[in-house]
Amino acid sequence: MVNLKLLIERLRTSNAFNRKKAIHPPLKAFADVWNFGATVDPIGDDAAIIKNGDEYLLLSCDGILPQLAEKEPFWSGYCAVLVSVSDIYAMGGKPIAVVNLLSAPDEATSVLIAEGMAEGCRKLGVPMVGGHFFPEEASGVATAILGKTSKLLRATNGKPGQSVIVAIDLNGGRYKDYLQWDSTSFLDTDEMVRKLNIIPLLAELDFVQAARDISNAGILGTLAMLAENSQCGAEVDLSLIPIPDSIDLETWLQIYPGYGFILTVNPEVEQQVIQQFEDEGITANVIGRLTKEMQVVITSLEEKEVFVDFTEESMVVEM
Amino acid sequence: MVNLKLLIERLRTSNAFNRKKAIHPPLKAFADVWNFGATVDPIGDDAAIIKNGDEYLLLSCDGILPQLAEKEPFWSGYCAVLVSVSDIYAMGGKPIAVVNLLSAPDEATSVLIAEGMAEGCRKLGVPMVGGHFFPEEASGVATAILGKTSKLLRATNGKPGQSVIVAIDLNGGRYKDYLQWDSTSFLDTDEMVRKLNIIPLLAELDFVQAARDISNAGILGTLAMLAENSQCGAEVDLSLIPIPDSIDLETWLQIYPGYGFILTVNPEVEQQVIQQFEDEGITANVIGRLTKEMQVVITSLEEKEVFVDFTEESMVVEM
Numbered sequence: 001m002v003n004l005k006l007l008i009e010r011l012r013t014s015n016a017f018n019r020k021k022a023i024h025p026p027l028k029a030f031a032d033v034w035n036f037g038a039t040v041d042p043i044g045d046d047a048a049i050i051k052n053g054d055e056y057l058l059l060s061c062d063g064i065l066p067q068l069a070e071k072e073p074f075w076s077g078y079c080a081v082l083v084s085v086s087d088i089y090a091m092g093g094k095p096i097a098v099v100n101l102l103s104a105p106d107e108a109t110s111v112l113i114a115e116g117m118a119e120g121c122r123k124l125g126v127p128m129v130g131g132h133f134f135p136e137e138a139s140g141v142a143t144a145i146l147g148k149t150s151k152l153l154r155a156t157n158g159k160p161g162q163s164v165i166v167a168i169d170l171n172g173g174r175y176k177d178y179l180q181w182d183s184t185s186f187l188d189t190d191e192m193v194r195k196l197n198i199i200p201l202l203a204e205l206d207f208v209q210a211a212r213d214i215s216n217a218g219i220l221g222t223l224a225m226l227a228e229n230s231q232c233g234a235e236v237d238l239s240l241i242p243i244p245d246s247i248d249l250e251t252w253l254q255i256y257p258g259y260g261f262i263l264t265v266n267p268e269v270e271q272q273v274i275q276q277f278e279d280e281g282i283t284a285n286v287i288g289r290l291t292k293e294m295q296v297v298i299t300s301l302e303e304k305e306v307f308v309d310f311t312e313e314s315m316v317v318e319m
Numbered sequence: 320m321v322n323l324k325l326l327i328e329r330l331r332t333s334n335a336f337n338r339k340k341a342i343h344p345p346l347k348a349f350a351d352v353w354n355f356g357a358t359v360d361p362i363g364d365d366a367a368i369i370k371n372g373d374e375y376l377l378l379s380c381d382g383i384l385p386q387l388a389e390k391e392p393f394w395s396g397y398c399a400v401l402v403s404v405s406d407i408y409a410m411g412g413k414p415i416a417v418v419n420l421l422s423a424p425d426e427a428t429s430v431l432i433a434e435g436m437a438e439g440c441r442k443l444g445v446p447m448v449g450g451h452f453f454p455e456e457a458s459g460v461a462t463a464i465l466g467k468t469s470k471l472l473r474a475t476n477g478k479p480g481q482s483v484i485v486a487i488d489l490n491g492g493r494y495k496d497y498l499q500w501d502s503t504s505f506l507d508t509d510e511m512v513r514k515l516n517i518i519p520l521l522a523e524l525d526f527v528q529a530a531r532d533i534s535n536a537g538i539l540g541t542l543a544m545l546a547e548n549s550q551c552g553a554e555v556d557l558s559l560i561p562i563p564d565s566i567d568l569e570t571w572l573q574i575y576p577g578y579g580f581i582l583t584v585n586p587e588v589e590q591q592v593i594q595q596f597e598d599e600g601i602t603a604n605v606i607g608r609l610t611k612e613m614q615v616v617i618t619s620l621e622e623k624e625v626f627v628d629f630t631e632e633s634m635v636v637e638m
Contacts (some may be wrong), residue, residue, distance in 0.1 A: 022454035025426050030447045033440035039416055039448050048448030057376070061418035062449040097358055097369055099380035101420055101461045107344050114345035125614070128349045129358050129367030132461060134383040137343035140418045142451060144463030146369070146378050157458055186519050234350035307462035 003236065004303040007250055011220060012307070014254055043189030044156040044229035044316070046087035046213065047147065055150050058093045058175045059086060063101075063142035068178070070139040073109050075103075075175065077116025078123075082184060082258065083215070085124045088147030089196045090213035090261055091154065095126040095147045102141055103134035113141050124196075125189050151203040158210040158230030160292040166219060166290040167277045167284035168306050169195065169259035170244045179216065179251070181244075183258040189232040195259060195280045202276060208268045214260035223262050224296045224308045225315045230264075233310065236288035264290055321557065323622040326569055330539065331626070333573055363475040363548035363635070365406035365532065366381065366466065374469050377412045379403060382420075382461035389458040392428050394494065396421075396435025397442075399460045401503060402534070404443045407466030407582055408515045409532035410473070411522030414445040420461045422453035432460050443515075444508050470522045477529040477549030480613040481583040485538060486596045486603035488514065488578035489563045498535065498570070500563075502577040514578060514599045521595060526588045533579035537572050542581050543615045543627045544634045549583075552629070555607035557604070557619040583609055 039048035040056075062083045069076040081098060088095045100117055104110035110133065121128045126145075134140075169183035184192060198291035202208045212226045219241060227234040243252050259282065265273050270286055277284035291297075292312040308315060359368040359375075366379035381402045388395040400417055407414045419436055423429035429452065440447045445464075453459075488502035503511060521527045531545045538560060546553040564573050578601065584592050589605050596603035610616075613629040627634060 022426070022429075023452045024422060026423070026429040029430060029433035029437045030440070033437050033445075033447050034378070036446050037415070039446050046449075048416060048418065050448070052415075052467075053372070057415075057465065059416055059463075060449050061417055061420055061463055063420055063453060066422075066453060066456055073484075096356070096371075096376075097367060097378055099367065099378055099463055101380055101382055101463075102345060103385075103459075104345070107341075110345040111348060113377075114348035118352050121349070126352075127356050127358050128352050130365075130379050130513060132380050133342045133345060134382060134385060137385055140459075141504050142416055142461070144378075144380055144420075146376065146465060148371075179470060228555045 002249060002300050004300045004305045008298060008305050010250060013254055027140060045091060045154055047091055049152065055148050056152050058088050058091055058147040058149065059144070060087045061142065061144040062087065066138060066140050069113065069141050073112035073139060074116035076141050077113040078120045078185070080143045081117050081120025081124060084143045084145035085126060086213040088121060088145055089199045090211050091149065092151050092200045093147035093149035094200060095124065095145055097127050097129040098107070098143050098145045099129060100131035100141065100143045101250045102131060103137040104139050105136060109139055110135065113139065117141070118309055123184065123187065123189055123192050125193050149200065151200070153199070153203045153208055153211040155210055155212040155226045156229045158226060158232050158264045158290045160232050160290050162209050162290045163267050163270050163286045164223060164234060164236065164288045164290060165243060165263045165270065165273055165284055166191055166287050167261045167263065167282050168242050168257045169282045170242060171281065172258070174247060179255050181255050181257045195282060198276050198280060199261060202273060207273050208263050208265055210264040212262050214262060215255050215257040220253055220296065220298070220307055226262055227290060227296055228314065229318050230290065232290040233293040233295045233297070234288055234290050235297045235299065238298055240285050240287040242283040242285050320566065321568060321619050323617060323619045323624045327617060327626055327628055329569065329623050334407060364473055366410055369473065371623045374467050375471050375593055377407050377410055377466040377468065379406045380461065380463040381406065385457060385459050387484060388432065388460050392431035392458060393435035395460050396432040397432060397439040397504070399462045400436050400439025400443060400445070403462045403464035404445060404515070405532040407464055407570055408518045409530050410468065411470050411519050412466035412468035413519060414443065414464055414466045416446050416448040417462050417464045418448060419450035421450060422456040422459040424455060428458055429454065436460070440533060442503065442508055442511050444512050463484070468519065470519070472518070472522045472527055472530040474529055474531040475548045476546045477545060477551050477583045478611045479551055479609050481528050481603045481609045482553065482586050482589050483542060483607045483609060484582045484584055484592055484603055485561060485606050486562050486580045486582065486601050487576045488601045490600065491560060491577070493566060498574050500574050501636065513542065514601060515622055517595050518555045519578060521592060525590050527582050527585040531581050533576050533581060535575040537574060539572055539615065539626055545583070546609060546615055547629045547633065547635050549609065551609040552612040552614045552616070553607055553609050554618065559604050559606040561602040561604050
């Protein structure tokens with residue numbers, strides 16, 4: 001039996017939830033160079049959007065926590081590719097190529113991180129086309145990715161009344177004692193790409209209004225960012241969130257799920273969207289809906305608590 | 320009076336010359352994911368080449384030495400943008416957008432590095448469209464850049480008999496006591512972009528066979544990479560290398576020049592190419608030519624020394 005108030009307090013004080021705020025001061029420096037030329041307003045999505053003829057190029061950069069790179073060099077390299085590729089699919093795109101930045105204190109570590117990235121590339125069917133290496137430095141890994149799409153999904157197009165669908169691959173298991181769920185390392189490339197291709201396919205079908213991949217902000221943190229970037233609030237019923245049997249809810253809500261997306265859709269296509277995921281073995285549920293009130297409200301049985309009130313606190317990176 | 324033998328020995332033992340070799344072990348991990356899909360053989364150029372319809376997209380990733388980021392946060396941010404943009408112009412391209420990876424131990428440092436990058440973006444007329452920030456880590460900065468071109472220049476198309484032109488902007492001065500020449504920080508965007516646009520313009524005119532921007536491997540190190548990647552050798556007359564009055568030759572040959580390119584051209588267009596640079600206030604000279612012999616040979620008055628013998632030692636990153 002969940003104590004909703006306590007659960008939400010603990011989630012709100014978690015590291016991942018608060019880390020995002022440190023970015024505000026350096027980001028302000030870019031106010032006048034953030035968005036010009038062929039770029040589309042880049043705030044709210046994980047990848048930048050660049051108009052190129054009748055298609056959109058997508059460009060993003062993602063790093064792995066240095067502590068993870070140090071302790072788990074192979075896995076961190078693998079995840080560095082996985083998170084970048086997810087950013088592209090979440091926007092309805094397909095990845096074209098990845099470049100990397102790698103630092104390591106010794107040759108053995110550099111090779112492990114690189115082998116992890118190579119495994120990620122193999123698994124996700126994307127080439128590693130360049131990079132930069134810092135020898136004799138602390139372990140670190142990051143990637144930048146280029147993708148493209150003709151049918152763009154944004155995280156900013158949510159509207160009150162849309163249904164919120166969470167799609168997570170519950171297959172697999174927790175990665176050691178990290179806040180990470182491994183639902184991908186045992187898949188072959190065809191399965192992996194088929195699962196990811198669901199998002200661009202749903203975009204083509206015009207079934208999705210807004211989308212975002214679940215990051216280490218977790219399910220509720222990611223939903224909060226999508227909602228606020230769409231200038232909405234959200235209501236979520238905790239009992240509807242897909243969860244594996246093997247894990248408790250509080251841990252699960254802080255986990256990076258490997259394969260996980262939050263979509264908002266019009267209610268009439270809910271079942272068709274869910275079916276697409278289920279056909280590939282992915283669990284998808286309507287967990288709530290977007291609302292006019294600028295807050296994310298969580299319900300659990302008779303309880304009801306505010307998770308974030310956007311009128312008091314912003315999750316949005318503002319310029 | 321230069322002692323050529325000693326000079327070459329010291330250049331060969333310099334840090335920048337040897338650093339490049341550390342990359343070989345991690346790079347081997349990427350052997351089977353390096354080049355597939357729409358990418359063109361990526362070895363030998365600073366940016367990866369991706370066919371996209373009738374144009375080429377260029378993607379690269381470049382980091383600044385962590386020691387520089389720590390000591391000179393603003394300048395390192397600025398250089399992180401400058402080096403990436405140079406990679407794109409060197410290939411006949413124009414930059415579209417930059418993303419960054421930033422780490423800093425405290426807010427003040429993060430802001431300085433970001434402000435340096437923003438200044439670089441302003442100067443070079445390119446938007447910063449995304450990034451990833453690691454708070455509470457050692458200072459570091461890197462960028463990835465997307466560019467495009469319809470007329471591609473490669474560093475691999477040199478042929479024996481082509482003239483080697485070095486074009487360096489000698490205006491400005493050394494940046495503090497670093498091995499860096501600042502020829503850009505005092506330019507306005509129009510001047511800067513006009514100077515850089517010379518390379519794509521020469522590509523359009525079909526005047527250039529191979530090109531590479533001068534990195535911290537210096538003039539001779541960069542030329543050696545271009546020559547070997549083109550499966551040529553080179554002969555260079557030291558006295559023909561453009562050099563500012565204020566600096567000694569040994570230091571100059573180790574310097575990252577800010578604005579500096581090595582081009583190979585057919586002898587009949589030498590003067591037209593040089594004229595293009597001179598019209599923008601940039602010093603350009605024929606410093607030698609590509610040869611059939613697989614070594615880079617330096618002459619100075621009556622002396623002649625081998626700088627690199629590719630049959631004994633490779634500068635090329637091999638898979």
